[in-house]
Amino acid sequence: MSTINFANREINFKIVYYGPGLSGKTTNLKWIYGKIPEGRKGEMVSLATEDERTLFFDFLPLDLGEVKGFKTRFHLYTVPGQVFYNASRKLILRGVDGIVFVADSAPNRLRANAESMRNMRENLAEYGLKVEDIPVVLQVNKRDLPDALPVDMVQAVVDPEGRFPVFEAVATEGRGVFETLKEVSRLVLARVGSNA
Amino acid sequence: MVEPSLVLYGALYDRALGILDETLRETGARYALLIDRKGFVLAHKEALWAPKPPPLDSLATLVAGNAAATQALAKLLGEVRFQEVVHQGERMGLYVDEAGDHALLLLVFDENAPLGKVKLYGKRAAEALTQLAEEAIANPPKLNLDTQYREEAKALLDELFGN
Ligand SMILES: Nc1nc2c(ncn2[C@@H]2O[C@H](COP(=O)(O)OP(=O)(O)OP(=O)(O)O)[C@@H](O)[C@H]2O)c(=O)[nH]1
Ligand SMILES: [Mg+2]
Numbered sequence: 001m002s003t004i005n006f007a008n009r010e011i012n013f014k015i016v017y018y019g020p021g022l023s024g025k026t027t028n029l030k031w032i033y034g035k036i037p038e039g040r041k042g043e044m045v046s047l048a049t050e051d052e053r054t055l056f057f058d059f060l061p062l063d064l065g066e067v068k069g070f071k072t073r074f075h076l077y078t079v080p081g082q083v084f085y086n087a088s089r090k091l092i093l094r095g096v097d098g099i100v101f102v103a104d105s106a107p108n109r110l111r112a113n114a115e116s117m118r119n120m121r122e123n124l125a126e127y128g129l130k131v132e133d134i135p136v137v138l139q140v141n142k143r144d145l146p147d148a149l150p151v152d153m154v155q156a157v158v159d160p161e162g163r164f165p166v167f168e169a170v171a172t173e174g175r176g177v178f179e180t181l182k183e184v185s186r187l188v189l190a191r192v193g194s195n196a
Numbered sequence: 197m198v199e200p201s202l203v204l205y206g207a208l209y210d211r212a213l214g215i216l217d218e219t220l221r222e223t224g225a226r227y228a229l230l231i232d233r234k235g236f237v238l239a240h241k242e243a244l245w246a247p248k249p250p251p252l253d254s255l256a257t258l259v260a261g262n263a264a265a266t267q268a269l270a271k272l273l274g275e276v277r278f279q280e281v282v283h284q285g286e287r288m289g290l291y292v293d294e295a296g297d298h299a300l301l302l303l304v305f306d307e308n309a310p311l312g313k314v315k316l317y318g319k320r321a322a323e324a325l326t327q328l329a330e331e332a333i334a335n336p337p338k339l340n341l342d343t344q345y346r347e348e349a350k351a352l353l354d355e356l357f358g359n
Pocket of ligand 2: 052080
């Protein structure tokens with residue numbers, strides 16, 4: 001649930017990029033960091049291993065601006081996708097307002113996509129949350145791979161009921177990155193006031 | 197949703213600032229922050245003499261992440277919680293303590309602040325802030341944000357993230 005600071009007149013939202021290892025979560029945040037002008041973003045914090053795999057999280061604060069007298073902010077996080085980092089992954093989900101699930105189009109990652117989604121459901125359940133309770137956007141990344149699977153096929157294993165909005169992306173080139181972020185932000189904002 | 201949001205405003209917020217301010221004076225620390233468990237800054241105070249602080253967002257996020265990891269470690273060992281955490285370098289140090297289930301107190305101090313005082317008054321402040329956080333959770337303010345907020349916010353999304 002959003003954090004509201006009445007005294008400073010701020011509303012903050014937490015958006016988490018989830019998905020299997022190497023699917024491109026950190027790449028999304030780096031692209032966003034590179035494109036957002038100074039003054040609208042804070043420092044990007046990355047807790048990563050030497051080989052640039054996320055160890056705990058990446059963090060990027062963005063300033064949307066002032067809405068009806070409230071400074072509105074998004075805090076973007078990525079989780080570590082590698083299976084054995086589940087303990088840290090779970091911690092990052094605390095207080096989440098919206099999720100971008102970054103799936104990998106590589107054929108040999110199809111199963112990892114499905115497992116990561118199952119893992120996300122389990123971790124949310126520990127906070128008493130269901131995937132249905134939270135805005136989720138599905139980003140099917142790495143569309144540039146020569147052997148990229150059809151989007152339908154990725155969607156079929158991650159979200160068989162077709163509940164989440166889907167965006168195709170090539171995060172390394174920025175394709176689909178802002179479209180995805182905008183949609184999840186829109187969904188998160190749409191809930192303000194209705195249940196806060 | 198399951199986790200209640202901690203919202204400080206009005207008198208409670210002023211009291212929080214008062215506690216942070218007093219703690220700065222008692223300990224000689226540079227900065228005092230009240231942070232929620234998600235890593236957002238709820239209230240902060242800087243000593244008048246202190247240089248410009250590092251980015252507060254980054255501080256708050258890392259401290260909240262660290263605290264979450266520490267708490268998970270305590271649980272693994274069958275403990276309800278670990279005591280406050282102190283990190284000390286050659287010149288700068290951090291004191292982190294729980295202010296109840298929903299917030300954290302962070303003091304940033306330098307070599308001129310005696311560690312004994314930081315711990316003593318830090319603990320006291322954490323207790324006062326625990327009480328305050330509980331009051332805040334028990335009396336959430338009514339949020340009067342309507343469709344107009346959503347419309348305006350959407351326009352800003354277009355501006356910042358492109359059409
Ligand atoms: N071909 C291709 N490669 C990509 C794309 N997006 C990311 N990559 C590459 O995939 C690798 C992993 O990207 P990261 O962003 O670090 O992946 P991650 O999801 O953060 O991985 P973890 O931190 O381990 O969870 C990097 O070498 C990226 O350059 C893409 O759209 N196409
Ligand atoms: Mg990563």
